[in-house]
Amino acid sequence: MYTRKRYVIPFLIPGMAGLLLFYIVPFFGGIWYSVTDGSFENAFVGIDNYRNVWNNPMFQLGLKNTLELSVICAPLLWILSFLLSLLLNRVRPAGTFFRSSVLLPYLMPSSAVLIIWLLWFDFGGPVNHLLNALGASRVQWLQGGELRFPIVLMFLWKNLGFCVIIFMAALQAIPEALYEYATLEGASYAQQAFRITLPLIVPSAFLVFILAWINAFKIFKEVYFIGGAYPDEPVYTLQNYMNNMYGKLNYQNVTTAAYSFAVIVFVLFGILFWIQKRAQRGLN
Secondary structure (H helix, E strand, O other): OHHHHHHHHHHHHHHHHHHHHHHHHHHHHHHHHHOEOOOOOOOEOOOHHHHHHHOOHHHHHHHHHHHHHHHHHHHHHHHHHHHHHHHHHHOOOOOHHHHHHOOHHHHOOHHHHHHHHHHHOOOOOHHHHHHHHOOOOOOOOOOHHHHHHHHHHHHHHHHHHHHHHHHHHHHHOOOHHHHHHHHHOOOOHHHHHHHHHHHHHHHHHHHHHHHHHHHHHOOHHHHHHHHOOOOOHHHOOHHHHHHHHHHOOOHHHHHHHHHHHHHHHHHHHHHHHHHHHHHHHHHO
8 A cells, every 4th residue: 555655755845846836835825915904025914904904895895795796696606506406407308408418607707708698788778678678677687786687697608517516516416226225114205305315415515505506606707797896896806905905015914815815714614514514414
């Protein structure tokens, strides 16, 4: 066993070196920027940068919008992907084409998707024409608070397929004999779902939820493509703030905002892992 492990080490060194050089060292090195003043002498200022950033109204707005969009997008993505995977799992093998095509939006270039979205949600686009046909007035989808709707829809359409694939793999790994035995014992569909399906896919379901939340935190790409560097206030995200500070070469504010957000994310994911452990113990 020791000999085999020794032979594996040379293959791990390049990957570990890249991880150390481009991720771990910059992560800890950036902490120094967040506690210095950015002057020529780069003097130590302690938590002054954190105090200034947290009192900045644009940082507060970006943080609030980022958390709100993630709370909207992550659960929606989880629910829709779970329901779609259940549907596709029940129509197999006839649903092979649909199971293969759900990844197409995930593979499409974001710039191409952006052009389609701008055309669809333009004031004279198909969505407003549909509203007119239904007797409603047109909406300025690309301005103000209404901009959240096409952004959330674009996020769901782009990321749904990847989550569905993970759910499908988990569902197909459940032996059919368990359902057959439960049916013979008189178990209803709801009982099978809660007593067989749910306990067996909890790890995968939790993984999908974590990935959905991570992608929701990265919704800046959709916001930037549609709203630009300075979008309307309802969709101004924390990444907009950091991107603009980086453009002004204000590395202290960038790193301070980044580490502040990292602490929030670590606490949130710690709570989610605790909930997952409790859920697994309760279902077993």
